Amino acid sequence: MNATTTSASNISGKSAGDSLRFYGVWLVGIATLILLPMIFSSGGSLTSFSLIGIAIVFALSYNILLGQTGLLSFGHAVHYGLGGFAACHVMNAVVSHGWPVPLPFIPLFGGLGGLAFAMIIGWVMTKRAGTVFSMISLGIAELVASSSLILRSVFGGESGISTDRTALPKMFGWTFGPQIQVYYLIAFWLVISAIAMYALTRTPLGRISNAVRDNPERVQFIGYDPHVVRYIAFCFAGFFAGVAGGLAAINFEIANAAYLGAIQSGLVLFSTFIGGVAFFFGPILGAILVTYLQLGLTSVTGVWQLYFGIIFIGIVMLSPGGIAGLIMMHRPLARAGTLQTVIPSYVVAAVPTLALACGVILTIESIARTHSGQSSPINLFGVAFTPASPMTWASAAILIVVGFFVARLSWRRVADAWDRAATIARDRGYLA
Amino acid sequence: MTAAIELNAVEKRFGNVGIIRDLNLSVAQGERHAIIGPNGAGKSTTFNLISGHIRPSSGEVRLNGDVISGLGPFEINRRGLSRSFQVTNVFSRMSVWENVRCAVLWATGHRYAFWKNVDSLPEVRERTSQILDDIHLTHRRDVPAGLLTYAEQRELEIGITIAGGANVVLLDEPTAGMSHAETDRAVALIRRLTEGKTLVIVEHDMSVVFGLADRISVLVYGHIIASGTPEEIRRDPKVKEAYLGEEAH
Incomplete structure (x- = not known):
C-alpha cells in the first residue's frame, strides 16, 4: 500500500489540474511561511518557528540519504555541525576583515563547509551501503565529535565559537538583530533549499538514487556505478545539512560541540523517520512535530525523552511509513469517495485510545516525579493529580485497563471499516 | 570479422x-x-x-x-553488453515506467546529471514509451514493479536489459517458470527485440x-x-x- 513512493508517481501523464495543484501546494507553503509571524507574533513563537525551519532543512537533507538513496546514517549532524562552525568562522572573518558579505549569504558558506567534509570522507564511506555505511557513519560521528573538543582553535573547546550576526554588512537595511528578521532569513533559505532538494529528486541522479536504494546490484548492469551515485547523493545531503547548520549558527550566534554530536544525529533520524521517508513532505511533517514536541514537552515534563522513545516505537511498529505514510494511505479512499465511511470509526477509537494514553502519562509522571522528589501536581486536561497518591494510581489503572480493552475493540472496528472502504475503492479502480 | x-x-x-x-x-x-x-x-x-x-x-x-x-x-x-537475470532483478518500489527509464538514462548520455529535469528529456521519454510498448506493459506503466505478475516481471526484466540499446544481449533463462502460452509470447518478444543484435x-x-x-x-x-x-x-x-x-x- 505504501509502495507508491516519491518515485512511483505518475509523471508524463500529468494533467493541467495536477500541475496546478502541485504549484498550489508550494504557494500555500510559502504563503504560510510569510503569514505565520503575523498571526503568532510573540517572541516565543518566532523562536519556535525559526527552530522548526532549521529542523526542516536538516531533515530534508537527511532524507536524501535515507529515503532516496537508502543510506542509514548515524552521523548526519557532523555536516550540520561543521556547517555551523564554518558559518561562524566566516561571519567572524567577514567582520574582522570588513568583507562586503551580508548575512543572508552566510548559510551558503555553512553549506560549503558541510559539502567539503562530505566530499573528503564520502568516497570511503559510500563504497558500501547497508550496515557497513551505517557503522562507518557512527565511527566518523564519534571521531569528529571528540576532535571538536580537542582542536580548540577550530571548535573553541567546551564553549564553542561565538559570533555576532548584527556586525555583518546590512542588507536592505536589515540588521538581523530582531528575531523576526532572522525568521524571514531562515524561511527564505528553507524555501530555496526545499525547492532545490525537491528538484533534485526529479533529475536523472535523483531517479538513479532511488534505483540504487531499491537494487544496487542491478544498477551496475544499466551502466551506473552505485558507488558514484551514493557519493554524489552524500555530498548533496552534506551540503544542505551544512546550510541548516549555518542557519542554526546565525540563529544562536554560536556553534559548539553539541551541534555535531550523537544527540543531534539521532534527532534528525527520528524526525525524518516519524515524518515518513517515502514521501518528500514526510521529513517536513516530522521536523515540525519533533521540534514542536521538543520545545513543548521540555517545559511540561522532565522525562520528555521517554515520550519521544514511546512515540518512536509506536510509529515504527504501527506505521512504518510514518505520518506521511498514514496520510497517503487515505488518498485512494478520498479519491474513491469512501473516506467518510472510515472517519467515524476513527473518532470512536480516539476516545479510548486517549484514555489509555492518559493512564500511561499519569503512571510515568507519578513515578518520575516521586523519584525526582517533585510534588508538583500532574495537570491533565485541567484535572490536577497529586503524584503517587492512591487516587492517582487508581485513576491511572482504570484508564489503562478500560482504555486498553475498549481501544482494542474500537480499533478492530476501524479495521473493518477500512476493509469495506478499501474494497469499494478497489472496485472503483483507485486502489491496486 | x-x-x-x-x-x-x-x-x-x-x-x-x-x-x-x-x-x-x-x-x-x-x-x-x-x-x-x-x-x-x-x-x-x-x-x-x-x-x-x-x-x-x-x-x-x-x-x-x-x-x-x-x-x-x-x-x-x-x-554495449547488457544482461538479464534468472531471478527477477528489478527496482521493485519504482514504477514500471521508472524502471525502464532508469535503464535508458545512461545510454542517452544523461549519466549522473543533477541539473536536468528527468521528465523533460524528449529522447528519454520516447525511448521509454517505445520499450514499454515493445514489452506490452504500457497499460501497467504506473504500477510499482514489485506488484506485477511473475510473467510481467519477466517481460520488464527483458525490457530493462534491452533499454540501453546494447548490441550484445545476454538473457539468463528468460522463460523460466512461464506457462506454455507465456513462453511463446516471450520467445516472439525476444526474437523481435534482439533483431540485428548478438544474443x-x-x-x-x-x-x-x-x-x-x-x-x-x-x-x-x-x-x-x-x-x-x-x-x-x-x-x-x-x-x-x-x-x-x-x-x-
Missing part, C-alpha cells in the same frame, strides 16, 4: 573447486547463441564472468575484440533453444563439450550421452 564475444581459456575457481574449466567460446556478430547444459554446469557463472559480475581466475574475455575481463559490470555495460541465451526449454538459436554450446561441469548448429548438436554423440540423454524423459 571480430567475434562479439570471445572467451579464451577462462577458469573460475572458488577455493580449490573449479567451477569453470578451460572455457573457450566464440559468438559471432549478430548470432543467436544458446548455452545449454545440466543444472550446476556453470551456465549462470559463465554469464557472470562475461558481464563482469565476477572476475575470472585466469583466462580472458573479449567483447568486440577488446579485453573486458577485470572490468566492473557498469564499465562492460557501457561498452546469448541460457535456457532449459529445448523447444525455445532449438527454435531460436543459430548455434548452441553445451556446457557440462564448467567445460564446453560441443558447439555447433542445432542440427550438429542434435547429432553429436557426446551431447546425447552427457546431456540430452539425461534430459530425454
